[in-house]
Amino acid sequence: MPSVVKQPAQIFAIHCYNLIFGMKHLDARTRFLLVKGKIRRLFYTTFHKDYVEHCLNLRKSGCGRSGICCRLGYTCPNLGHTDNNLPYCKIHEHRPQNCRIFPLDWEDIRDRDLIANGEPCGYSIPSREENSFHKFRKIKKQLKLQKGLGNKQNSPASM
Numbered sequence: 001m002p003s004v005v006k007q008p009a010q011i012f013a014i015h016c017y018n019l020i021f022g023m024k025h026l027d028a029r030t031r032f033l034l035v036k037g038k039i040r041r042l043f044y045t046t047f048h049k050d051y052v053e054h055c056l057n058l059r060k061s062g063c064g065r066s067g068i069c070c071r072l073g074y075t076c077p078n079l080g081h082t083d084n085n086l087p088y089c090k091i092h093e094h095r096p097q098n099c100r101i102f103p104l105d106w107e108d109i110r111d112r113d114l115i116a117n118g119e120p121c122g123y124s125i126p127s128r129e130e131n132s133f134h135k136f137r138k139i140k141k142q143l144k145l146q147k148g149l150g151n152k153q154n155s156p157a158s159m
Contacts, residue, residue: 014077022074032113034073037111041104044133045097051136055104058131064122068112069102105131 023031044052061095064155072077078090089095103109103121106128125131 018074018077026073026115031073033111033114034097037108038098040107041101042100044104045101048133050140052101052104054136055125055131056101058126059103060124062122064120066116066119066121067115068119068121069099071115072111072113077114105133 023034026034065086067079067081067087070076070087070089076089078095080090082088089099100158103112103123103125107120107124109123109125
């Protein structure tokens with residue numbers, strides 16, 4: 001029988017269920033941070049695609065294939081392992097946006113490190129001081145203001 005590729009809504013529903021019921025082994029603070037991270041990434045990918053693009057452009061290196069991001073609070077049902085015990089995604093070509101962008105920023109690395117047991121991430125992410133959503137929004141606002149001032153100076157009314 002051919003394998004069925006689950007739709008993003010089905011995958012999201014599975015993840016929500018696992019977030020609620022699959023993290024009993026973690027303390028309340030860790031569960032809260034991990035759930036907050038998933039919601040935060042979903043919010044950014046839905047409403048702030050410019051921030052996502054900005055962060056992905058700052059991200060360096062590549063995936064180290066530790067599989068830790070697939071075990072943030074619970075083990076993703078789509079996480080598989082090769083014969084050499086290397087983790088892989090069973091739906092890599094169809095994985096949700098939340099998975100595609102991970103790690104997005106320093107908060108994702110912080111969340112990952114909560115369960116990583118010292119194993120480093122393959123990606124290099126700018127620190128909080130170098131990049132944060134609030135800093136990004138501030139820079140974006142300044143650029144809009146500068147662009148607006150430039151347009152007013154070049155407009156026929158100002159001549």
